[in-house]
Amino acid sequence: MSLILSEQEQVRRGALKEMHDLGINPYPPEAYEINTNSEAILRDFPSNESAFQDVCIAGRIMSRRIMGAASFCELQDSAGRIQLYFKRDDICLGEDKTMYNTVFKRLLDIGDIIGIRGYVFVTQMGEISVHVREFKVLSKSLRPLPIVKEKDGQIYDAFTDPEQRYRMRYVDLIVNDAVKHTFIKRTKIINSMRNFFNEQGYLEVETPILQPIPGGATARPFMTHHNALDIPLYLRVANELYLKRLIVGGFDGVYEFAKDFRNEGMDRTHNPEFTVMEIYVAYKDYNWMMDFTERMLERVALETNGSTKTNIQTQEIDFKAPFKRISIIDSIKEHTGFDVSQSSESELRDICKKLGVDTDPAMGKGKLIDAIFGEKCEHHYIQPTFITDYPVEMSPLCKRHRDNPELTERFELMINGKEIANAYTELNDPIDQRNRFEEQMNLSARGDDEAMFIDQDFLRSLEYGMPPTSGMGIGIDRLVMLLTGNTTIQEVLFFPQMRPEKIRKGVSADDFIQIGVSTDWAIHLVPAGFVSVEMLLAEKASAIQAKLNGYRKKNKLDMPAIQMDEIEAWLKK
RNA sequence: GAUUCGUUAGCUCAGCUGGUAGAGCAUUUGCCUUUUAAGCAAAGGGUCUCGGGUUCGAAUCCCGAACGGAUCACCA
Missing domain, CATH: 2.40.50.140 (Nucleic acid-binding proteins)
Known part of the structure; x- marks a missing residue:
């Protein structure tokens, strides 16, 4: 201190x-x-x-x-x-x-x-x-x-510096009333979802955060080490593969509100740890899951805000079900004019070039299509819209489309131009799943460092037989942002990740005691204007005496005036 | 990671082209028995983020660093 x-x-x-x-x-x-x-x-x-x-x-x-x-x-x-x-x-x-x-x-x-x-x-x-x-x-x-004053709805001297607010959230919560309400809503949203799932009889579960193989999503993991076992462990990037093991184990529906961890960039929509809700329901497909998801969101919005409508910046978003549905291929056709349904990888590269979409050699067909969608289509979807039927290469855990094996039975829910939820008819064919993992390994060999690792135990579980299942994951932080009208993730996390606080370097009283200054005087040297030991030593003894006794008088210190010989003793040391 | 802007009192901010720092609120001391961003009077409070450089002289100009914001890239 x-x-x-x-x-x-x-x-x-x-x-x-x-x-x-x-x-x-x-x-x-x-x-x-x-x-x-x-x-x-x-x-x-x-x-x-x-x-x-x-x-x-x-x-x-x-x-x-x-x-x-x-x-x-x-x-x-x-x-x-x-x-x-x-x-x-x-x-x-x-x-x-x-x-x-x-x-x-x-x-x-x-x-x-x-x-x-x-x-x-x-x-x-x-x-x-x-x-x-x-x-x-x-x-x-x-x-x-920090005193915030308010008159006629006008706020004066608000405590606004984001650095201070996030580092000292306790102060932010005391002083800025709206902050507390954001977090109360966050909990309401989660409770509302939990009630919805529990009413259907689905089971809330907990699965490992420390995983030997970071599976279930394509992302760079945080690594750690377990001493007793002397093995590397990873903080989970997703919990998908564990929840599916539970479906194999015989539960009809399992869900988890999970903190996931991704070792990637931070900005106003990304924090290294974030909350995802994932749910898996046996004997369902992605069409059922779309109905389920829109019903759930409509209810959550209604219970949280008393209305299906919510405002974010200048947009009004309506969670009233049903939501629009469009396939990714149709969406690209609609927004770019290109039909990429039959395109080869090199044709896709040409299209990207014409559209001005950046590519790199590590990208396969799936990533190229995703890049086009991301740059040319995604931001158009302000109202909740299900984008469906993604290419097989970018969805290694998703079942092939019943009408077209190049595609998968997958949807992403776009709201306000951002992905909010992601869902599949889950791939339960163990042979196909093994092949898909191997394709991912090939992508990895091409330099895509986000491609998935092979989880042998997960494959073994599928070989015992997983019922047809649909699963859905939803980014809780982003949903909370939407329903509370916030545009930065930091505003919906109590303690967003920050760079470590700079420790104010400076001299302490101990540094002065080292050169023989008495404890009584040491604590007064910095306030008296000596901000370093060197600075003190550079002064003449008489000047120091004048300064310190001046300080003593001014602050009415209850201690004897300092003597010349004492100061000379410091300077000699 | 890149680009860009910022960092001055406890808080919110001024500080022009370099001459050594200001306001409001907060604090302290008076006065005030229903006020409301209370009021009136006075006072105290600043390593101007840090480190270098230019200069007789730097909050101000130059270089570097730290931290933060915004945008972009990666991703949820």
Whole structure:
């Protein structure tokens, strides 16, 4: 911890000490029982005044308006904010006015957590407030909170620096009300999906995060090492292959909300760890899954926002089922005019060239088609749209299309120009699956470092027989972004990945103690203007003495003035 | 990873073509018994992100680094 505290931090530590001196524990151990909260009071008081004659609530002081013997402050609890009214002679019934004059007015600050007991009333300005009879300090805050003020919907001095907000999410949550609501919605969305699945009788399961073979998706994994077994392990990039093993094992429907990890770029739609929901249902195909997915999303939107419609930037998106469906080949035809259904790899390269789509030699047919779609079609799909029937090369875990073996029974759900969900009629033919993995190995040999590894145990499970199954994965973070109107993933993750915080280098008191400075003086050297040992040594002893004793006088330090011989001793060392 | 912009008080930001730092809120001290971005009066608070360079003199100009934002590439 730094020895250098800002003035405001010093003031708060001083207040802490004064509280101790008054016999007040600023961090009391016992529970504080509340009997209501800000939201309930504001909502129910007008219709039932008598129920609020003895309320007890607790929370954080967010603003104070002190006027002599009476004051107002705003208390923020988990449900919202409410105004408190403190009157000196009501807080302090006897002659001793310490609790008001000293504790409330001087020792409490914005950010402190208190509990209060009192009765609810309406001020002359018409605001429902609590008239405080007694209060208790529950936790003293030692750092000043960024103060956000608001009037007529206009926000002043908002705490907006993204770096600070993401690194100190706790402060962000305290001060920026909308942030809390985003995360409450996130949980609502997940609960809503979970209820939907549970109602159908599907089983929520957990599968390994540490995997010996990172299968189920094409992505670069994070690697780690298990010491006891002395083997490499990977953080999962997907959980697909494990969930399918469970379908082999005889469950009709399994699902998992999973943190997946991908060692790739970070930007406003990608975080190295992210949440995916994957579900697998036996005896179904991708057509059924499309119906299921649109029903689920319609319900989730309705339960979260009270409407199937949601706004993101200037777009309005409607989750009302059914969604549009179009095959990837038809989509490319529609947006580029090219029919790529019969094209060879070299023909596809020509088309890419004509369309100005970048390619590289490692790309096979599937990736080329995907590149065209990604660049020319994807961004057109603002309203929820199922893109179906992807080429076989880019879908190694997906069953071949019943009408065309070059294609697969796969769909991706595009919303607001982005992929939100991905689903297959799962490939359950073990021989075909083995061949597909081998093709992936060939792609890998061509330099595609995202092609899949072969998971022999997964193949063995398929050889025991997996029922026809459809599976679907949905990016929870992106869905939350859509349903909360956020455009960056960092806004829907409590703690997005950041570069490690820079440790402020600088001298510590110890560095000065090394050269013989007494402990008492060492802590004052930096504030007095000596920011390095070298700087101190470069000065003349008389100049140092003048400076330090000047500092001592200015800050009224309770210690003797420093003497020349002491300083000369430092300089000799 | 590339390009680009940014980093000044606890927070939000000014600071013109280089002359040694300002505002509002927050803090401290007064006054104020129903205010509401409370008000009035006064005060304190800054290694101008860091390291070099140019200069008599750098928050300001130049070079480099760190961190962050935006865009692009890869990907969900």
